[in-house]
Amino acid sequence: xxxITPLRDERTLVLQLRDAIGALIGAHGLKPGDQLPTEAELTxxxxxxxxxxxxxxxxLEQDGAIYVKHGKxxxxxxxAALQVERPIxxxxxxxxMMQKSGYRPINKVLSISEEAASEEVQAxxxxxxxxxxxxxxxxxxxxxDVLVYGLDYIPRTAVPDRLYDIDWSGSLLDLLERHGMxxxxxxxxxxxxxxxxxxxxxxxxxxxGPAFLIVETxxxxxxxxxxxxxxxxxxxxxxxxxxxK
Amino acid sequence: xxxITPLRDERTLVLQLRDAIGALIGAHGLKPGDQLPTEAELTxxxxxxxxxxxxxxxxLEQDGAIYVKHGKxxxxxxxAALQVERPIxxxxxxxxMMQKSGYRPINKVLSISEEAASEEVQAxxxxxxxxxxxxxxxxxxxxxDVLVYGLDYIPRTAVPDRLYDIDWSGSLLDLLERHGMxxxxxxxxxxxxxxxxxxxxxxxxxxxGPAFLIVETxxxxxxxxxxxxxxxxxxxxxxxxxxxK
Numbered sequence: 238x239x240x241i242t243p244l245r246d247e248r249t250l251v252l253q254l255r256d257a258i259g260a261l262i263g264a265h266g267l268k269p270g271d272q273l274p275t276e277a278e279l280t281x282x283x284x285x286x287x288x289x290x291x292x293x294x295x296x297l298e299q300d301g302a303i304y305v306k307h308g309k310x311x312x313x314x315x316x317a318a319l320q321v322e323r324p325i326x327x328x329x330x331x332x333x334m335m336q337k338s339g340y341r342p343i344n345k346v347l348s349i350s351e352e353a354a355s356e357e358v359q360a361x362x363x364x365x366x367x368x369x370x371x372x373x374x375x376x377x378x379x380x381x382d383v384l385v386y387g388l389d390y391i392p393r394t395a396v397p398d399r400l401y402d403i404d405w406s407g408s409l410l411d412l413l414e415r416h417g418m419x420x421x422x423x424x425x426x427x428x429x430x431x432x433x434x435x436x437x438x439x440x441x442x443x444x445x446g447p448a449f450l451i452v453e454t455x456x457x458x459x460x461x462x463x464x465x466x467x468x469x470x471x472x473x474x475x476x477x478x479x480x481x482k
Numbered sequence: 483x484x485x486i487t488p489l490r491d492e493r494t495l496v497l498q499l500r501d502a503i504g505a506l507i508g509a510h511g512l513k514p515g516d517q518l519p520t521e522a523e524l525t526x527x528x529x530x531x532x533x534x535x536x537x538x539x540x541x542l543e544q545d546g547a548i549y550v551k552h553g554k555x556x557x558x559x560x561x562a563a564l565q566v567e568r569p570i571x572x573x574x575x576x577x578x579m580m581q582k583s584g585y586r587p588i589n590k591v592l593s594i595s596e597e598a599a600s601e602e603v604q605a606x607x608x609x610x611x612x613x614x615x616x617x618x619x620x621x622x623x624x625x626x627d628v629l630v631y632g633l634d635y636i637p638r639t640a641v642p643d644r645l646y647d648i649d650w651s652g653s654l655l656d657l658l659e660r661h662g663m664x665x666x667x668x669x670x671x672x673x674x675x676x677x678x679x680x681x682x683x684x685x686x687x688x689x690x691g692p693a694f695l696i697v698e699t700x701x702x703x704x705x706x707x708x709x710x711x712x713x714x715x716x717x718x719x720x721x722x723x724x725x726x727k
Contacts, residue, residue, distance in 0.1 A: 269705045299544045315705035321669050326571060328726035422727035424566050429674035429692040429717030447674040447692035447717070453726070460514045460560030472674030472692070479724065481573035481698070482667035 254285060254293035259302060262317055269315040273303060301482065321478035328422050328455070330410045331377055331385055331468055338475060340379040346405045347374040347440070351393060358390045361454045361465040369393035373405055376440065383445070384475070386436055387468040395463055413463060420455035420463050427451050427477070432469055447472040499530060499538035504547060504565050507558055514560040518548060546727065566723040573667050573700070575655045576622055576630055576713055583720060585624040591650045592619040592685070596638060603635045606699045606710040614638035618650055621685065628690070629719050631681055635710040658708060665700035665708050672696050672722070677714055692717040 258279065267273070273294075274282070280290050294311060297303045301316040323337050335342040354368045362370070370390045377385035389409060395418050396403070403412065413419050430450050437443050448469035455464040503524065512518070518539075519527070525535050539556060542548045546561040568582050580587040599613045607615070615635045622630035634654060640663050641648070648657065658664050676682075677690050693714035700709040 315701070315703060316667060317705075319667055319669050319701070321671075325672075326724055326726055422561060422564055422725070424564050424723070424725055426566075426721045426723050427570075427672065427694070428721040429694040429715075431692055447676055449672070449674040449694075456560065456564070458560060460562070470674075476671045476673040478669070478671050479571055480667070480669055481571055 250285075251289055251292045251296065254283060254289060255296045255300075257283060258293060258297060259317075262302070262313055267313045267317070269313055269317065271313045272309075273311040273313065275310070316480075316482060319480045319482065321480055323478060325425075325427075325477040325479045328420075330408060331387060332408060334475075335377060335379070335384065340384060340474075342384075343378045343380075344406045345376040345378055347376060349373050349400055349405050351400060354390070358465055362390065362392055362462045364392060371396060371400065373409065375405075382474075383440065383442060384471050385468055386432060386440070386442070386445075386448075387466060390465040391463065409464065418457055418461070418463050421458050423453045423455040425451050425453040429472065430469075436469075445469075445471055449475060449477070495530075496534055496537045496541065499528060499534060500541045500545075502528060503538060503542060504562075507547070507562055508565070512558045512562075514558055514562065516558045517554075518556040518558065520555070561725075561727060564725045564727065566725055568723060570672075570722040570724045573665075575653060576632060577653060579720075580622060580624070580629065585629060585719075587629075588623045588625075589651045590621040590623055592621060594618050594645055594650050596645060599635070603710055607635065607637055607707045609637060616641060616645065618654065620650075627719075628685065628687060629716050630713055631677060631685070631687070631690075631693075632711060632713040636708065640708055654709065663702055663706070663708050666703050668698045668700040670696050670698040674717065675714075681714075690714075690716055694720060694722070 262273070273279075276287065276290060280287055283290070294303065298305060301314055303311050303317065304314045305311055323334075329337075332342045332344075350372050351369055352372055354362065354364045354366075354370045358364070358370055359366065359368065364370070371393055373389040373391070375387050375389075376383045377387060391409075391413070396412065396416055410419055428450050429447050432442055432445050432448055437445060449472050451466075451468050451470070453466045453468070454462050455466065456462050507518070518524075521532065521535060525532055528535070539548065543550060543556075546559055547565065548556050548562065549559045550556055568579075574582075577587045577589070595617050596614055597617055599607065599609045599615045603609070603615055604611065604613065609615070616638055618634040618636070620632050620634075621628045622632060636654075636658070641657065641661055655664055673695050674692050675695050677687055677693055682688050682690060694717050696711075696713050696715070698711045698713070699707050700711065701707050
């Protein structure tokens with residue numbers, strides 16, 4: 238097995254390693270109750286440091302995929318059967334999600350504006366009534382197809398530049414990162430709904446069909462709400478996996 | 483604060499306690515980095531044993547809601563802001579989900595039959611081509627309203643009684659429990675879709691609107707797949723919450 242190439246940071250490495258060990262359990266046909274290879278074997282196999290390995294194993298233990306018998310080693314739990322690819326519970330941007338679904342996302346900015354925060358947006362972003370927000374309206378396309386219609390609200394103070402000096406067609410998360418505000422977690426609510434009629438009409442999307450709507454508040458690592466987003470995913474093109482236990 | 487009444491078992495008690503401590507964090511306005519009350523204070527407040535308390539605190543730590551500084555105590559983490567009620571990641575039956583959404587669910591059995599497992603059902607339930615399954619087709623109603631259309635597939639061998647000797651209008655999970663096969667976890671995929679046309683026509687459901695479809699394989703505690711279910715939830719009546727991190 239080839240060594241793991243660290244992507245961006247130590248955290249990413251540990252997450253990759255967790256997934257690789259999860260895949261190893263599947264590839265070797267390990268069943269609930271079977272013992273995992275030893276730490277020495279796993280560090281050799283993945284050419285990885287012992288501390289990184291232990292962190293990855295701790296994540297698998299927290300996910301309930303493995304359990305520890307003290308003095309005996311690590312074992313595959315029944316919940317290991319519950320691995321799903323790309324779970325909806327992993328925080329990622331719409332662009333990342335689209336890429337992992339096999340699309341090459343292009344953003345088309347429909348509108349960018351500054352406005353007073355509505356009560357809904359105030360509540361989500363913990364703003365007061367006098368607060369201003371940036372409202373970003375985008376289509377996420379794959380070639381000519383519109384796959385997602387999305388609305389984002391960001392506190393005006395988080396991105397203090399002039400609106401028209403910013404290229405809004407790029408990644409919103411990367412933009413927020415440049416301002417030291419990259420979100421890394423969220424709370425979300427999903428439902429099924431048709432696109433709002435004015436949105437379908439204005440954008441020639443009468444064939445969009447049932448949308449998988451995710452309404453999401455994204456937080457920075459310090460727990461500050463930084464983006465309130467409503468993303469309407471074309472139901473015929475996306476599905477979302479998760480584990481329930 | 484009143485003591486917690488144990489519901490069904492020790493596990494339930496610990497889960498209740500976890501939720502109660504989570505609510506306490508919210509009620510006291512504790513912020514990321516704030517210290518939790520001491521173990522002594524929490525056991526007194528909830529009139530609960532120290533071991534149960536420690537288990538509940540361990541769950542909160544695993545959820546990332548609190549973190550431990552050794553020798554200093556437990557602290558609220560930034561992810562504590564991410565508590566959602568009734569997350570989609572908690573395994574529950576459609577009836578339980580409906581009750582928690584404020585409905586009084588009634589089941590209407592549309593059909594019950596035995597058939598050869600299709601390739602799709604074989605794959606989900608890990609059955610071979612010669613396997614037979616029970617197919618249960620139900621409407622989940624609140625008063626006169628159809629809120630969910632559901633299809634369930636169960637290995638024939640799991641419920642060996644004669645089909646017509648069983649009351650299929652009750653809880654499927656309770657029925658499986660009587661056969662020592664109660665599921666307690668699942669993998670699921672959700673999307674947005676319209677009801678299949680033949681289903682809407684046969685059941686006068688042309689006004690059902692966009693459905694939130696959950697396709698789910700439920701497992702027993704030993705990791706045995708026992709139910710393959712497709713539940714179409716009326717999108718205008720349900721939403722599903724989750725945390726992403």
